[in-house]
Amino acid sequence: MARMSSVDRRGEIVQAALRVISEQGVQGATTRAIVAEAGMPLASFHYAFASRDEMMEELIAHVVETQSIAAFEAIRFGADIRSTIRDGLQAFFDTIVADTAEEQVLFELMLFAMRTPGLESLPQRQWAKYRDAARQVLEAAAESAGIEWSVPIETVARMLITITDGLTLAWLADRDLAAAASVMDLAADSLYALTTPQPIKDAIT
Amino acid sequence: MARMSSVDRRGEIVQAALRVISEQGVQGATTRAIVAEAGMPLASFHYAFASRDEMMEELIAHVVETQSIAAFEAIRFGADIRSTIRDGLQAFFDTIVADTAEEQVLFELMLFAMRTPGLESLPQRQWAKYRDAARQVLEAAAESAGIEWSVPIETVARMLITITDGLTLAWLADRDLAAAASVMDLAADSLYALTTPQPIKDAIT
DNA sequence: GTCTATAAGGAGATAGAC
DNA sequence: GTCTATCTCCTTATAGAC
Numbered sequence: 079m080a081r082m083s084s085v086d087r088r089g090e091i092v093q094a095a096l097r098v099i100s101e102q103g104v105q106g107a108t109t110r111a112i113v114a115e116a117g118m119p120l121a122s123f124h125y126a127f128a129s130r131d132e133m134m135e136e137l138i139a140h141v142v143e144t145q146s147i148a149a150f151e152a153i154r155f156g157a158d159i160r161s162t163i164r165d166g167l168q169a170f171f172d173t174i175v176a177d178t179a180e181e182q183v184l185f186e187l188m189l190f191a192m193r194t195p196g197l198e199s200l201p202q203r204q205w206a207k208y209r210d211a212a213r214q215v216l217e218a219a220a221e222s223a224g225i226e227w228s229v230p231i232e233t234v235a236r237m238l239i240t241i242t243d244g245l246t247l248a249w250l251a252d253r254d255l256a257a258a259a260s261v262m263d264l265a266a267d268s269l270y271a272l273t274t275p276q277p278i279k280d281a282i283t
Numbered sequence: 284m285a286r287m288s289s290v291d292r293r294g295e296i297v298q299a300a301l302r303v304i305s306e307q308g309v310q311g312a313t314t315r316a317i318v319a320e321a322g323m324p325l326a327s328f329h330y331a332f333a334s335r336d337e338m339m340e341e342l343i344a345h346v347v348e349t350q351s352i353a354a355f356e357a358i359r360f361g362a363d364i365r366s367t368i369r370d371g372l373q374a375f376f377d378t379i380v381a382d383t384a385e386e387q388v389l390f391e392l393m394l395f396a397m398r399t400p401g402l403e404s405l406p407q408r409q410w411a412k413y414r415d416a417a418r419q420v421l422e423a424a425a426e427s428a429g430i431e432w433s434v435p436i437e438t439v440a441r442m443l444i445t446i447t448d449g450l451t452l453a454w455l456a457d458r459d460l461a462a463a464a465s466v467m468d469l470a471a472d473s474l475y476a477l478t479t480p481q482p483i484k485d486a487i488t
Numbered sequence: 489g490t491c492t493a494t495a496a497g498g499a500g501a502t503a504g505a506c
Numbered sequence: 507g508t509c510t511a512t513c514t515c516c517t518t519a520t521a522g523a524c
Binding site: 102103104105182185186188189192193201202204205206229233234236237239240241242243244245247248250251252253257260261264265267268271272 | 307308309310387390391393394397398406407409410411434438439441442444445446447448449450452453455456457458462465466469470472473476477
């Protein structure tokens, strides 16, 4: 492994750190563990980064920057809006189940950021990105099914993120697939209740 | 401070550790920081506990044992079930806002437990206690308002915990009171939709 | 029993050889 | 530029004086 650019080396260290965190948690991500994972001598770490703090800052910024809600990309739209919502929740949840370790890392990093001077605002940005992704998928679902949301879509997006966060936490805690399914059933009904057939041109009476 | 029983000293250390964790996170809860907070010499720590690991184990077990959802105790029941639900959510959320640091500690401890051999099952027990508390408050609300839940109450309880967890996480991330209120409005409607007037003796048609 | 003093090891960071 | 060897500090844990 000949010489590599400083940028490449920083990226390689960050990726190695993410793998270490995934297996051992934030606590276990010592400089020694990281360079061992990356297969480089200890001094290379401080050649690329001034300090471990600086590396963690770049790592979290990288996660916030690149991490979208991959789950939402697995959603397939159909004509039946209620089924689309339910299937969409399932697609989200299946991704969480498949990438449980990664999801746990996200929570650990967000809590770490909250405790770290200079990184306190990153969880806020992260959740804003979540809501943005939720809003986009809700817009796409509405357009696909020919319905409208009866409350501001930002509010529906917040509700959706509330539900997905709650589902994820419960999954991390008790790994109960059937229980998650029953919650998703209720959640799909609740979100479906927020839809109206098409434009506003269908009044009662 | 004269001599105290071993049990008292263990409790005092655990309480001091919780205060340290509240201010500095789990990482900052070193034996030195804890005994400094408790105002005792370092050796007292290992006189009471064989190791820091043992203390953390007792601390988390203590939290799981004693921590109920204090928020649910602030709920006042009224005749209007929808308002009762909405007010109940607000009472929960107000408690979260008032005790944000403590709530953050709970998440940190649960993630810590998941990474600690021997403590992996504690989050599961913790969430089971959450659901139990939710079930009790849902039963009380139904009885008070003279309604029934149209789906199994365990499922409603899971839905409620999903929502409160999601609300709590979002609050920790972005501290947006108004946004939480809008989510609680939707959540109250969703839970209200799961109620039926009284016994099952009111059929349509 | 209680505390001072210290051991033993792991952490981040760096000096200096190559 | 890169890596070995080391420095310094902080951690858990304990030995041994009182």
